[in-house]
Amino acid sequence: MEYTVQKLGYLAGVSTRTLRYYxxxxxxxxxxxxxxxxxxxGQAEVDRLQQILFYRELGVSLDGIMDIMAxxxxxxxxxxxxxxxxxxxxxxxxxxxxxxxxxxLAHHEGKITMANAEKFEGFKQQLIEDNEQQYGKEIRAKxxxxxxxxxNSKLKGMTEEQAKAIEKLGAQVLETLSAAYATGDPxxxxxxxxxDLHRQWLRFYWDYYTKEAHAGVAQMYVDDERxxxxxxxxQAGGAVFLRDAVLIYTGMAT
Amino acid sequence: MEYTVQKLGYLAGVSTRTLRYYxxxxxxxxxxxxxxxxxxxGQAEVDRLQQILFYRELGVSLDGIMDIMAxxxxxxxxxxxxxxxxxxxxxxxxxxxxxxxxxxLAHHEGKITMANAEKFEGFKQQLIEDNEQQYGKEIRAKxxxxxxxxxNSKLKGMTEEQAKAIEKLGAQVLETLSAAYATGDPxxxxxxxxxDLHRQWLRFYWDYYTKEAHAGVAQMYVDDERxxxxxxxxQAGGAVFLRDAVLIYTGMAT
DNA sequence: GTACACCTTGACGTAACGAGAATGTCAACC
DNA sequence: GGTTGACATTCTCGTTACGTCAAGGTGTAC
Numbered sequence: 001m002e003y004t005v006q007k008l009g010y011l012a013g014v015s016t017r018t019l020r021y022y023x024x025x026x027x028x029x030x031x032x033x034x035x036x037x038x039x040x041x042g043q044a045e046v047d048r049l050q051q052i053l054f055y056r057e058l059g060v061s062l063d064g065i066m067d068i069m070a071x072x073x074x075x076x077x078x079x080x081x082x083x084x085x086x087x088x089x090x091x092x093x094x095x096x097x098x099x100x101x102x103x104x105l106a107h108h109e110g111k112i113t114m115a116n117a118e119k120f121e122g123f124k125q126q127l128i129e130d131n132e133q134q135y136g137k138e139i140r141a142k143x144x145x146x147x148x149x150x151x152n153s154k155l156k157g158m159t160e161e162q163a164k165a166i167e168k169l170g171a172q173v174l175e176t177l178s179a180a181y182a183t184g185d186p187x188x189x190x191x192x193x194x195x196d197l198h199r200q201w202l203r204f205y206w207d208y209y210t211k212e213a214h215a216g217v218a219q220m221y222v223d224d225e226r227x228x229x230x231x232x233x234x235q236a237g238g239a240v241f242l243r244d245a246v247l248i249y250t251g252m253a254t
Numbered sequence: 255m256e257y258t259v260q261k262l263g264y265l266a267g268v269s270t271r272t273l274r275y276y277x278x279x280x281x282x283x284x285x286x287x288x289x290x291x292x293x294x295x296g297q298a299e300v301d302r303l304q305q306i307l308f309y310r311e312l313g314v315s316l317d318g319i320m321d322i323m324a325x326x327x328x329x330x331x332x333x334x335x336x337x338x339x340x341x342x343x344x345x346x347x348x349x350x351x352x353x354x355x356x357x358x359l360a361h362h363e364g365k366i367t368m369a370n371a372e373k374f375e376g377f378k379q380q381l382i383e384d385n386e387q388q389y390g391k392e393i394r395a396k397x398x399x400x401x402x403x404x405x406n407s408k409l410k411g412m413t414e415e416q417a418k419a420i421e422k423l424g425a426q427v428l429e430t431l432s433a434a435y436a437t438g439d440p441x442x443x444x445x446x447x448x449x450d451l452h453r454q455w456l457r458f459y460w461d462y463y464t465k466e467a468h469a470g471v472a473q474m475y476v477d478d479e480r481x482x483x484x485x486x487x488x489q490a491g492g493a494v495f496l497r498d499a500v501l502i503y504t505g506m507a508t
Numbered sequence: 509g510t511a512c513a514c515c516t517t518g519a520c521g522t523a524a525c526g527a528g529a530a531t532g533t534c535a536a537c538c
Numbered sequence: 539g540g541t542t543g544a545c546a547t548t549c550t551c552g553t554t555a556c557g558t559c560a561a562g563g564t565g566t567a568c
Contacts, residue, residue, distance in 0.1 A: 006514070016515090021556060036564055038515055057351055062555070084355045091348045094341060101312055101338045217466065219473050260545070270546090275525060290533060291547060316524070 003041045012049050027066055028052060058086050169201045177242055178234050186244035195249030211250035218246035257295045266303050281320055282306060423455040431496055432488050440498035449503030465504035472500035
C-alpha cells in the first residue's frame with residue numbers, strides 16, 4: 001500500500017504540513033518521490049511514523065526522537081515497554097492536574113452558589129487552608145503573617161464582588177444597548193459589543209455556550225413580551241435591536 | 255515592600271526576562287516605574303504573580319490566564335471548566351495510547367496482526383472518528399454538515415456510550431414527536447413527553463438547563479429554517495408543534 | 509476543456525520566552 | 539573622583555513544531 005501526504009496524514013491524524021516538515025528535518029522521509037515530485041510513503045514509513053508519534057506523545061522533542069531512532073541501540077520492543085511505563089506515569093501526572101483543576105473548580109462553585117456566606121464558611125475555610133498548604137509556608141516566610149491574613153480576608157469577600165460584577169454586567173448590557181441603538185446599526189461596533197456583553201452575562205448562567213442557544217434566547221426576548229418589555233424599557237424596539245445584533249454576532253443571521 | 259525585577263524573579267522563581275515579558279503583554283504590570291525607568295513591584299503584584307503562576311502550573315496558556323484574571327471572577331470558572339475538558343480529553347487519548355502500546359507489543363510478538371489504521375488509534379480524537387464512521391453518514395444527512403461540525407466539538411468530551419445515548423435520544427424525540435403530532439394537542443401527554451425527551455437531549459449539550467433557554471431554542475427551531483426543515487421533515491408543522499409543546503412544558507406559554 | 513481536488517515549494521506567523529548586544533544606573537571600594 | 543561589578547533598560551534575533559496563506563503545477567472526472 002502506498003500513501004500520498006494526505007492519505008498518510010489522514011491515517012495517522014497529522015497534517016500534511018507536519019509530514020512535509022518531518023521530511024524537511026529528515027525525521028521521516030518518503031519512500032520515494034514520483035515523477036511529479038509527489039511524496040510517496042510505504043509500509044515502512046507508516047510504521048516509522050507510528051514510532052515517531054509515540055515518542056512525540058511522550059513529550060520528546062523531534063530532535064530527541066531523531067537521536068533515539070538513529071541510535072544503534074534502538075530496540076523497538078524494549079523501547080515500547082519503557083514507553084508504556086512512561087505513559088502510565090504521565091497519566092498519573094495528568095490525573096493529578098485534573099484533580100487540581102477540579103479542586104479549584106469545586107472551590108469556585110462553592111463560592112458561586114454561596115448566596116449565604118455562613119452556610120459555606122467551612123468550605124471557604126477549606127479553600128483558604130488549601131491555599132495555605134500550597135503557598136503558605138513560602139509566603140509566610142517571605143512576607144510575614146500580616147500579608148497572609150489580609151489575603152485571606154480578601155477571599156472571604158469574593159462572593160459579594162461576584163454578585164456585583166454580574167449586576168454590573170447586566171447594567172452594562174442595557175447601557176451599551178442604549179448607545180448602540182442610537183447608532184441604528186446592529187452590525188456596528190457598539191451593537192456587537194452589546195452582544196458580546198450579553199454573551200458574557202449569559203455565560204454566567206450557562207456553562208456551555210452555543211451560538212444557537214444565544215441566538216435562540218435573543219429571539220425569545222422579542223417573542224416573549226415579558227423580556228421584550230425589559231429590553232424595550234429604555235427605547236421601543238430595544239429587544240428587536242438586541243436580537244438583530246446577537247444574530248449578527250453569532251453568525252446566525254440569514 | 256517593593257521589588258525590582260530580579261528580586262521578584264528570585265522570589266517567585268522566574269527569570270527577569272519572564273517578568274519583562276509579562277509586562278510587555280500586559281499580564282503583570284509593575285506598580286510603578288521609578289525615575290531611572292526601573293520596574294517596581296508591590297504587594298499586589300506579588301499576589302497577582304502568585305495567581306498567574308498557579309494557573310500556569312495547571313497548564314493554562316498566558317492568554318487564557320489573562321482572560322481568567324481580566325474579567326469578573328466568574329469567568330474564572332468557565333475557563334477552568336474548558337481547561338478541564340481539555341485535560342480529560344487528553345487523558346482519554348492517553349488511555350487509548352496505552353492500550354495501543356500493549357497491542358503493538360503483542361503485534362511485535364507476532365500474536366496478532368494490526369491494521370494500519372489501528373496503529374494510530376489514540377493519536378487522534380478517536381471518538382469523533384468513530385462517531386463519524388458509525389453515524390456520520392446518517393447524521394450528516396439528517397442535520398447537514400454545518401451542524402455536525404458544531405456538535406462534534408461538544409462530543410469531544412463524551413464517551414462512546416454517551417454519544418450513542420444522545421443519538422438514541424434524538425431519534426426518540428423524532429419518534430414521539432410524530433406520535434404526538436398525530437394527537438394534535440401540544441399540551442397532551444405525548445407532546446409533553448416529547449418536550450421532556452427534548453430536554454434530556456439538550457442537557458447533554460448544556461450543563462445548566464434553564465426553562466428560558468429551552469424555550470428559546472424551541473422557538474429557534476421555528477425561526478431557523480435549517481432546524482425547521484429537520485423537524486418538519488416527517489410532518490409539516492412539526493417544528494411549530496414541538497415549540498408549542500416545549501413552551502407549555504417549560505411554562506413559558508403565555 | 510475546464511472545474512476541482514490534490515500536490516509542490518517558499519515565506520511569514522505563532523507562544524513563551526532565552527540569549528546576547530549596546531547602553532544606563534547604583535553602591536562600594538581605592 | 540574614578541573604577542569595578544552587579545544591577546537595570548530596550549532591541550533584536552533564535553527557538554519548536556508546526557499553521558496558514560500564496561503562487562503555481564498535476565490528476566482526474568464530467
